[in-house]
Amino acid sequence: MATIVRKELADYFTSVRVFILMLIVFLTSGGALYAVQQNIRGQVSESGFVFLRLFTTSGEAMPSLVTFIVLLIPIIGIALGFDAINSERQSGTLSRVLAQPIFRDNVINGKFLAGIITLSVMVVATMMVVAGYGLVMIGVPPTAEEIVRLSIYLVFTIIYGAFWLGLAVLFSVLFRKIATSLLTPVAIWLFFGIFILIAAPAIANALVPVANATSPEVIIRNAELQQMIMRFSPNTLFSEATTVLLLPQVRSLGIVTMSQVQFMIPNPISLGQSILLIWPQLTSLIGLSAICFAASYILFMRQEIRAT
DSSP states (O other), X not given: OHHHHHHHXXXXXTSHHHHHXXXXXXXXHHHHHXXXXXXSHHHHTSSSOTTTHHHHOOOSSSOOHHHHHHHHHHHHHHHHHTTTTHHHHHHTHHHHHXXXXXXHHHHHHHHHHHHHHHHHHHHHHHHXXXXXXXXXXXXXXXXXXXXXXXXXXXXXXXXXXXXXXXXXXXXXXXXXXXXXXXXXXXXXXXXXXXXXXXXXXXXXXXXXXXXXXXXXXXXXXXXXXXXHHHTTSHHHXXXXXXXXXXXXXXXXXXXXXXXXXXXXXXXXOXXXXXXXXXXXXXXXHHHHHHHHHXXXXXXXXXSOOOOO
């Protein structure tokens, strides 16, 4: 499998596609740094996790880095995996590779692993650029807890990207036409990113109307139903986990009433409590990534591959 991984990595890092993706990554880093430079000055003097604010501070016209990453990671994952199998099938190289003494599962495993490595390099590059330049900008080094939180966020981001990469590879195995295998995951991304934001309030209002509601319980049930529907989206799961990890002041992902807020101590929650709070999101993303890759693995192993 190591041979397949090296071959795929060589193809990735010598392709125009990855060059364009890397350019987008560095433009994203520059935009995030510009947003930080606009608003970070007034926050350095405040107590708390100052270094984490390099990744969560947004500007007047520019969103924060974490907002960029929510949008960028699906694009990278889909771009790396949409033609992983069917492009070689159409060119005839897949049958030649499998004619060699190479196990078939090494091909699909190597392609997926090479995509994960490439995506990880891009994510790490983005975070290192923002962290390095931001450190010079604010002059405040990160604490040990901030480093751990960023490390967990990095792992979470790679898992989030693995879902979209696995989804793209799945459709690359399923469809023979490259255009179809590209448009299908893009349509799913748009559904989870845009349509579900519109559908969730509509469904919640249809099931639990709040137009003439006077009871707080009805309004709370409506909001909880909207949140439950939106959590079917991996984008929402990743955004919630990001919020808790990089904004330790966030104490709950559910609906909090004013009476509950009065009894909360206004201190950041500990790292252990943050991980406990996002554990359902983490396991859900791992499960979705595993399902997508397992489906593509099974389909690829059962497909008949001919020379013509």
